[in-house]
Amino acid sequence: MKNNFYYNKTKFFTLLLLLISIYSIQAQMSGNQAYRNRNSYENNRPVLSDVKHFYATDSTMVINVNVLMNKKADQFKITLGLNDEAESPKKAIENMNIRIQNFIKRLGVLGINKDDFYVDFISQTKVYDVSLSDDKKLISEKIKGFEIKKNIIIKTNDHSKIEKIIYEASDYQIYDIIKIDYMNTNLEKIHQDLMTEASKIAKWKKEDYFKRFKKEIIGTPTMNSGFNYVFPSSQYQQYTAYESSDFDLLRGYNNNDLMIKKMEKKGKTFYYEGTPYNGFDKVINNEDPEIGIQYIINMSIKYDFKKNR
Structure with a gap:
C-alpha cells in the first residue's frame, strides 16, 4: 500500500513536470x-x-x-538635430556653424558631397534662469542666453553609411537622430x-x-x-x-x-x-x-x- 502511494505520488509529479516543460516550450516559441x-x-x-x-x-x-x-529601399534620408546655447544669438550661431562645417568635412570622407545634405534652420529661442535676491525673499526670472536649433538632412543610397554617419556625428555633439526615411526611386x-x-x-x-x-x-x-x-x-x-x-x-x-x-x-x-x-x-x-x-x-x-x- 505504501509503495503504491509513493508510486502514484512519483507518477503525479512526473506528469506535472512534463506539463510544465511543454508549457515552457510553447511560451518560448x-x-x-x-x-x-x-x-x-x-x-x-x-x-x-x-x-x-x-x-x-x-x-x-x-x-x-x-x-x-x-x-x-534604394535611398535613405537621415535627419540629425543639433542645438547650441550662448549669451547672444550671434555667438550661438557661430559656435554651431563651426561644428556643422567640421562635421560636413567628415561627411566628405564618407563620400557624401554638398548635394547630398541640407542644413535647415529650425528655431531661435530665449533661455531663462532665476536669481535669488540678497535678502532671499525675491526670486527673479532673467534671460540667461539664446538657443539655436538646426537640422542636418543627409541622403545616401548606401544603408551601411547610416551607422557611420551617426558614429561621426557624435564627435561634434550631434546626438539627436530625429528620423530615417526609406525611399524608392x-x-x-x-x-x-x-x-x-x-x-x-x-x-x-x-x-x-x-x-x-x-x-x-x-x-x-x-x-x-x-x-x-x-x-x-x-x-x-x-x-x-x-x-x-x-x-x-x-x-x-x-x-x-x-x-x-x-x-x-x-x-x-x-x-x-x-x-x-x-x-x-x-x-x-x-x-x-x-x-x-x-x-x-x-x-x-x-x-x-x-x-x-
Whole structure:
C-alpha cells in the first residue's frame, strides 16, 4: 500500500513536470513579444479592407485582388538635430556653424558631397534662469542666453553609411537622430509590376469562374484600383518584458512613515512587424529579412452578364 502511494505520488509529479516543460516550450516559441500592449498594438496596425475576393450574381461578377510587395529601399534620408546655447544669438550661431562645417568635412570622407545634405534652420529661442535676491525673499526670472536649433538632412543610397554617419556625428555633439526615411526611386515601375501581378491573378479568377458557370459577358468590364505604401517608421512595435512582485508596501508602521519605492529600470524593446499577410492573394519577397517599404495594390473588376431566360 505504501509503495503504491509513493508510486502514484512519483507518477503525479512526473506528469506535472512534463506539463510544465511543454508549457515552457510553447511560451518560448511565442517570444517576449507576448508582453506587448495588445490594445495599442492592434490599433496601430495597418488593416486590409474586409472585401470579398470574389462576388457574383446572375447579372454581375466582381473580382477583387490584393497584392503586397516587400521592397528594399534604394535611398535613405537621415535627419540629425543639433542645438547650441550662448549669451547672444550671434555667438550661438557661430559656435554651431563651426561644428556643422567640421562635421560636413567628415561627411566628405564618407563620400557624401554638398548635394547630398541640407542644413535647415529650425528655431531661435530665449533661455531663462532665476536669481535669488540678497535678502532671499525675491526670486527673479532673467534671460540667461539664446538657443539655436538646426537640422542636418543627409541622403545616401548606401544603408551601411547610416551607422557611420551617426558614429561621426557624435564627435561634434550631434546626438539627436530625429528620423530615417526609406525611399524608392523607381516608384512607377513598382506600381506597374504590382498591376501586372494583380492582373494575372484577376485573369485566373475569371477563368476559374467560367469553367464552373456558363455565362455570357456583355459590354466592357469596369475596373478600380488603389495603390498604397507603408513605411517602416509606422511598423515598429514595443514591449517591456518583466514580472512585478505580488504586493508592494509603501508606508511604514501605523501608516505614518512615508516610504519611497525605488523602481528598477525596465528596458523597452522595439521590433519591426509589417502589415499582416492575411487577406492578400499574393505576397512578393516575403522571405527577405531586410526591412524595407511595403507596397499594396487593390484591384476590383466588374463584369456584366447576359441574364439567363
